[in-house]
Amino acid sequence: MGGLREVAAPFVVPGPCGVAIRTRLKHLTAEDEKVLRLIGDHLSSLASRDLKARCAAGLAHDSDQWAQRKRVLTEESSSRWAGSITKATHDQWALARRGQLAHLQGLEAGVRTITHRLSLPLGEKGSKRAPGGYDTRQEWFAKSRRLRLLDDRLRAARAEWEAGVVRVVRGGKRLLNTRHHLEQAQLTEQQWRTRWQAVRRFLQADGESGKRFGNETIRVTPDGEVSIKLPAPLAHLANAAHGRYVLATRVVFAHRGEQWADRIQANRAVAYRIHEDTGRSRWYLTASWTIPPVRTVPLEAARAGGLIGVDTNADHLAAWRLDTHGNPVGAPLRFGYDLTGTTQHRDAQIRHALIRLLHFAKRHGLAIAVENLDFAAEKTREKHGRKKRFRNLICGLPAGRLRARLVSMAAELGIPVIAVDPAYTSRWGAQHWQKPLTSKTRKTTRHDAAAVAIGRRALGHPIRRRTAPPRTHQSDGYGHRTVQARPEVLGREGTRPRVPGPRTRSVPPDAASTRATRTPKTVRDVRSDQEWVQDSLLLTD
Known part of the structure; x- marks a missing residue:
């Protein structure tokens, strides 16, 4: 048992710290969809420029540079749109940084494993803790070449990690590579481009507590009216006061709708995101907010x-x-x-x-x-x-x-x-x-x-069912055999209660009294003048 690792204690998993609900934007007019695409494409270009600036700053980025990025974006949108873009950019850079660290650790683990296996003789058996040697000389040679390849990748990844260089694709690397394999994806170039533009559009706004309905940029009223604050270059598209565009649809949140209504009526922060599903030709609105950790x-x-x-x-x-x-x-x-x-x-x-x-x-x-x-x-x-x-x-x-x-x-x-x-x-x-x-x-x-x-x-119980009874005493004389009763259970150390009557169902009910007067089978009894006489043959060897 010395080779087994220590088992950690169980714990209660803490609850979630955020909520996200989604509903469909139904019955949008052609004008509504056109305006949504124009806003998303304009903000997407700003987000791409901001992401480029953030990646160029690397590890030297500080709060002053963040403020400068926000001031540049405010001139072409608004302060609230600029705040949402810079925050999303920073989160995207941080996610790429964590992925880079995971990739670096994976390369290090691969190098260590191959180095260890190459140092062992061919065909040596492994253990539970470490793998053994390679089976054939051919496999050993192939793995030695792979070790050189992983070493090169590791040096490059480590250099990028130390320099703070990350690689981020807005829209996703998988969809970007799909452009080179349209036949396998069963897509035309126009279909791919439509999907690519829809994924890269930026139509999300962070909430603000104390503001009307919890969000001044994308506002949803209790009766379901959706209005958007237009960026400065698109202010001429407004159909409502204060440079806002009101959609022709009304939204209803079927899931957690009461919680959402309570928050916006109390002017508590709610973040919104609008996106298009090109496969279904539908638009969706997602509302999210933070909640205190569940105790x-x-x-x-x-x-x-x-x-x-x-x-x-x-x-x-x-x-x-x-x-x-x-x-x-x-x-x-x-x-x-x-x-x-x-x-x-x-x-x-x-x-x-x-x-x-x-x-x-x-x-x-x-x-x-x-x-x-x-x-x-x-x-x-x-x-x-x-x-x-x-x-x-x-x-x-x-x-x-x-x-x-x-x-x-x-x-x-x-x-x-x-x-x-x-x-x-x-x-x-x-x-x-x-x-x-x-x-x-x-x-x-x-x-x-x-x-x-x-x-x-x-x-808190052991996994095994029972402890082994003492070898010198195969009964309950040494105490309770099982480990299933806890110390605080009453009667766990008591003796087994006696059940009157026979122990098997095949014995008739009156067998207990009959068994008491029955003599052993090894004794042959002969009745003679009301006396019990034992057969002398039983006394001989």
């Missing part, structure tokens, strides 16, 4: 009424309900999803699976225990080598997306989410729970057993 319940209170352990897999969620003592209750649950197809389809599949899980937990008053998964260091080809199937399996697990969705949806229903260390849950769950929970009518899978292990770890 999480104590761990003991979260698991006081039992919980449901959940094991995340590539195509389903395996779950099992456990009581406070860590015993599985009822039958295992399975919530399936299909992660093929478009992004919207995959997101909807995960959402529907989580809804069914949350409804079950809410109906029975249970907390949810999940693994605190992080596959950032587990997806490298250098660590797992030729195990392509395993690497694809890890990449297919929607760990981050599912965790974010689960936390936000559970917070709305008031369901605590407990995160546990994922170490050895699948292995120990299959070892201790898969066979005992399998019967003639129910086949327990490895994932079901892992769900039980996750739930027991969240409850």
